[in-house]
Amino acid sequence: MRPTVHDVAEAAGVSLATVDRVLNRRAGVRSTTVAKVEAAISRLGYVRDISAANLAKQRIYRLVFIIPDGSNSFMRRLENELEQVKLRSALNRTDITVLKVPAFDGAALARALESIDSKTISGVAVVATESPMVREALARLHRENVHVVTLVSDAPAFKRGDYVGVNNVAAGRTAATLMGRFVGRRPGKLALVAGSMLVRDHVERRMGFEQVITAEFPNLTCLPVVEGRDDAATAREAVAACLSREPEIVGLYNMGAGNRGLIDALSADRAYAELTVIAHELSDHSRRALRDGLFDAVINQDAGHEVRSAVRILQARIDGTAVIDGQESIRIEIYLRDNLP
Structure with a gap:
């Protein structure tokens, strides 16, 4: 039979009210009394039924x-x-x-x-x-x-x-490993797109990505991050400008949102179909880009x-x-x- 609060009170030699105060971490109980109640709980193997307690207290x-x-x-x-x-x-x-x-x-x-x-x-x-x-x-x-x-x-x-x-450093490292293996031995530059470097998840993804590229794929060079503000129109303009001024880009990693803008920019020139593209979050747009071969991989979280x-x-x-x-x-x-x- 499971021990009850009555058993705890009897074993500790205190009142039910004192046991209740200890269980709910309320002030007004001496440390020696708290220790006695906690020892009784441990000795009896008492496990509090939180759902029942919450129901009783509404x-x-x-x-x-x-x-x-x-x-x-x-x-x-x-x-x-x-x-x-x-x-x-x-x-x-x-x-x-x-x-x-x-x-x-x-x-x-x-x-x-x-x-x-x-x-x-x-x-x-x-x-x-x-x-x-x-x-x-x-x-x-x-x-x-x-x-x-x-x-x-x-x-x-x-x-x-x-x-x-998710562990965002690990997510960035995963993206880099996929990128490096998909690109192969071709030398070139990698375009990096973030929503903003004011959010920790994008900072950590970039850090993890660059760690792996630098250590394991010396044929590839990471370009400075361009910010798309997680907005389709802003991302489209930022990516289009980056691709236009950097002819040696062989891969693109979007560590944030704005995939619709990314797709528009990549669809503007058939030559971009040769790029390796890694993005985040499975949506209707990224799913379609995977099916069409415009994206190579999507990293997702539930x-x-x-x-x-x-x-x-x-x-x-x-x-x-x-x-x-x-x-x-x-x-x-x-x-x-x-x-x-």
Whole structure:
């Protein structure tokens, strides 16, 4: 028979109210008493039924997700997955609010973070942009015991709790290995396209990519990054200009969004069909580019897994329970024309 809180109270020689305060980490309990209760819990093998406790207290997990607005297809997939989770939120006593801010706008993101009331919101998931204002806003939430998860793009120098997303250095290294093997021994230059170097995921992908190219493919040279702002029109102009001024380009790596603009630029000249192209995120446009042979590979991450993982991690941190690392690990997926789902 499973031990109960009554058993813990009896074994520790304290009241049920004291056990409840210790379990919920509330103040007002002497350290010696906390130690006695924790020893009794360990000795009895007591495991708290969080779901039953939350139901009894009518507890609601009030969470806020902050994601970039705009045409980025992956961010719109995240938004769609959040809507699906919200449809089932009543079943797991979760109330989710989605805030959208302009992409790469640190000031707007900081304002959204500052608007969060720590008295009513207990968890935040945010696609982070690195800036001093964002850092201070995250620090404020940390001080006020609001649990924070960074989503897709990490902010390790800031005050946050967990990161949910792929290992972006590894993603960049994977792209470089694919690029080097597809290009072969041909010498040439590689065009690098990012949304912005203000977001950690693009910085890390570039770092991983250049590490592998420099170390393993001396016949290839990485050009300076051009920024497409994750916008189709901006990416089209930036890529077209780069291809025009650099005739020795043999490959192109797009580490952000804006694939529609990339496709338009590459489709403008038949000669570009010889380029090796690696991009990120499987969308209708990148899927079509793979099928048409315009893209050679697409590196993907599961938006639905990331949203569900962020919710589970925030709930676990709020409850003070363990996170199952294997369940929350986001895989790097590689798609070629031959294995499209």
